[in-house]
Amino acid sequence: MGKVLVEKLLRSCPDVNALYILVRPKAGQSMSERVQDMMKCKLFDRVREDNPDFHQKIIPISSELMQPGLAISPEDVQTLTSCINIVFHCAATIRFDEPLKHALQLNVIATQQLLSLAQQMQHLQAFIHISTAYANCNRRHIDEVIYPPPVEPKKLIDSLEWMDDNIIRDITPRLIGDRPNTYTYTKALAECVVQQESGKLNIGIIRPSIVGASWQEPFPGWIDNFNGPSGVFIAAGKGILRTMRASNDAVADLIPVDVVINLTLAAGWYTAVHRPKTALVYNCTTGGINPFHWGEIEHHVMSTFKRNPLEQAFRRPNANITSNYLINQYWILVSHKFPALIYDLFLRLSGQKPQMMRIFNRLHKAIGLLEYFSSQDWEWNSDNMNMLMSQLSAEDKKTFNFDVRQLNWPEYIENYCIGTKKYVLNEDMSDIPAARQHLRKLRNIRYTFNTVLLVFIWRVFIARSQMARNIWYFVVSLCFKFLSYFRASSTLTQ
Ligand SMILES: CCCCCCCCCCCCCCCC(=O)SCCNC(=O)CCNC(=O)[C@H](O)C(C)(C)COP(=O)(O)OP(=O)(O)OC[C@H]1O[C@@H](n2cnc3c(N)ncnc32)[C@H](O)[C@@H]1OP(=O)(O)O
Numbered sequence: 001m002g003k004v005l006v007e008k009l010l011r012s013c014p015d016v017n018a019l020y021i022l023v024r025p026k027a028g029q030s031m032s033e034r035v036q037d038m039m040k041c042k043l044f045d046r047v048r049e050d051n052p053d054f055h056q057k058i059i060p061i062s063s064e065l066m067q068p069g070l071a072i073s074p075e076d077v078q079t080l081t082s083c084i085n086i087v088f089h090c091a092a093t094i095r096f097d098e099p100l101k102h103a104l105q106l107n108v109i110a111t112q113q114l115l116s117l118a119q120q121m122q123h124l125q126a127f128i129h130i131s132t133a134y135a136n137c138n139r140r141h142i143d144e145v146i147y148p149p150p151v152e153p154k155k156l157i158d159s160l161e162w163m164d165d166n167i168i169r170d171i172t173p174r175l176i177g178d179r180p181n182t183y184t185y186t187k188a189l190a191e192c193v194v195q196q197e198s199g200k201l202n203i204g205i206i207r208p209s210i211v212g213a214s215w216q217e218p219f220p221g222w223i224d225n226f227n228g229p230s231g232v233f234i235a236a237g238k239g240i241l242r243t244m245r246a247s248n249d250a251v252a253d254l255i256p257v258d259v260v261i262n263l264t265l266a267a268g269w270y271t272a273v274h275r276p277k278t279a280l281v282y283n284c285t286t287g288g289i290n291p292f293h294w295g296e297i298e299h300h301v302m303s304t305f306k307r308n309p310l311e312q313a314f315r316r317p318n319a320n321i322t323s324n325y326l327i328n329q330y331w332i333l334v335s336h337k338f339p340a341l342i343y344d345l346f347l348r349l350s351g352q353k354p355q356m357m358r359i360f361n362r363l364h365k366a367i368g369l370l371e372y373f374s375s376q377d378w379e380w381n382s383d384n385m386n387m388l389m390s391q392l393s394a395e396d397k398k399t400f401n402f403d404v405r406q407l408n409w410p411e412y413i414e415n416y417c418i419g420t421k422k423y424v425l426n427e428d429m430s431d432i433p434a435a436r437q438h439l440r441k442l443r444n445i446r447y448t449f450n451t452v453l454l455v456f457i458w459r460v461f462i463a464r465s466q467m468a469r470n471i472w473y474f475v476v477s478l479c480f481k482f483l484s485y486f487r488a489s490s491t492l493t494q
């Protein structure tokens, strides 16, 4: 989201002088190498066309959320406190399996430290904090208010400081209670910290639901990670994921990333100009305005990947969702574990390292963590989102469009899936004929396999026992009689 925010600010707000972005070195790359890489990314193509010197406006500041004072140097603190007008705080850990102490440090303590830095900023007009619509997912109906925290954040921070990691791991389920993970729990605490430590700052809190690929800007379908539904779509498109627990009728509250960013910028403007007395919370969701369901998503994802297959699929794309635990377990056994075993056996026999079972184990872990969100419904009030829309000028409504009533879901899902192919997997659209050919080969393998299986069952079980043979002939003759009956009755009615 940070990248999309930077791109939109550069493209649509040319009067912005500079963007100070907090960056850490990572994976052997220095801070400046990472920023260089980010600016080369396809996401910035339109900005690059409009203004090839756009990089001059980006000023990276070295920072690490795990460190005291966010590890910002005194000189940088000086620069930030004298230059910044608006803070957008979207850094966080979004992992669902993050150990509590880590999630607390990244999502709560770092927010506290950024707020304390913001208090020193001499020209600050607004502080916009990105939360999540699921911060209060233990409630069915969620209003645009900051709910009382599950525990006083300061007390938890003090207690976890002296506790051993093993003790923290043991008490985590008791602490998070009816929330599914440390992510939603710490995001709820972060909202409370924002409220408690806001002082005189003008605060806005944005709560997006499940952030997906872009809808319109800078081009449809842009996405560059495996988070949330993207990984699930890819796994289904590759024919790896064949079953998942989700409710067909539950609302799939996906929200395109460009909608979230447009709303975030509009909220920045409103907070700075209108200075609301208390922090305004914006539930940034689609379910109450333009609902779409997981069953429909499944249908459109499958249909897109059948028309635009991913390269080197493991099996033909054919994923089904079910809310029934036993049915799901059955299909996991038949459609995930059994083919994985056979493929690994094949790899072993051909002298290669088995890998499919390992991939499936990781997939099961990932989807196990997501199922909570795809198996139930929530209702979010979106009055503040509507209010904000009504405050924008006609031109701003177009430039910072977050009116999801106009979203055409089938078209969006198609672009989303193609986006995962092009921008996450870096596959070329011109190779689609070869991918289709590969699917035809998989279909033939399946037909051959089914025929061999049938012959095997016949030879082993049916041909050897008189009783099985009798049952078999009885079933076949019954089917034949039914067929003749229907044929005769359809001839009579003609
Ligand atoms: C057709 C059917 C339609 C139905 C469709 C239903 C969709 C139902 C979505 C609900 C979605 C709710 C979303 C709540 C909305 C927020 O509020 S917040 C933000 C969302 N946060 C996330 O999505 C983070 C979830 N991810 C994680 O917590 C961690 O990545 C995991 C899943 C625990 C895995 O951790 P890990 O084993 O340490 O490994 P990690 O390096 O992270 O990834 C390992 C592998 O898993 C892959 N992976 C990561 N995430 C995923 C994923 N989501 N899926 C698959 N693979 C994944 C990685 O690409 C990687 O693959 P390789 O590159 O190794 O081949």
Ligand SMILES: NC(=O)C1=CN([C@@H]2O[C@H](COP(=O)(O)OP(=O)(O)OC[C@H]3O[C@@H](n4cnc5c(N)ncnc54)[C@H](OP(=O)(O)O)[C@@H]3O)[C@@H](O)[C@H]2O)C=CC1
Binding pocket: 001, 002, 023, 024, 026, 063, 064, 065, 066, 089, 090, 091, 092, 093, 094, 106, 130, 131, 132, 133, 187, 207, 208, 209, 210, 211, 212, 227, 228
């Ligand atoms: N994705 C989603 O579906 C949703 C996301 N959100 C919220 O939106 C915000 C942005 O999420 P999203 O863009 O999806 O997540 P990403 O994981 O892509 O971005 C998180 C950012 O936080 C930075 N960060 C994490 N740890 C550290 C650290 N120790 N030091 C410095 N920087 C760090 C990351 O930097 P680096 O690049 O160095 O890793 C990254 O830029 C988050 O607050 C999240 O809670 C809310 C609802 C849904």
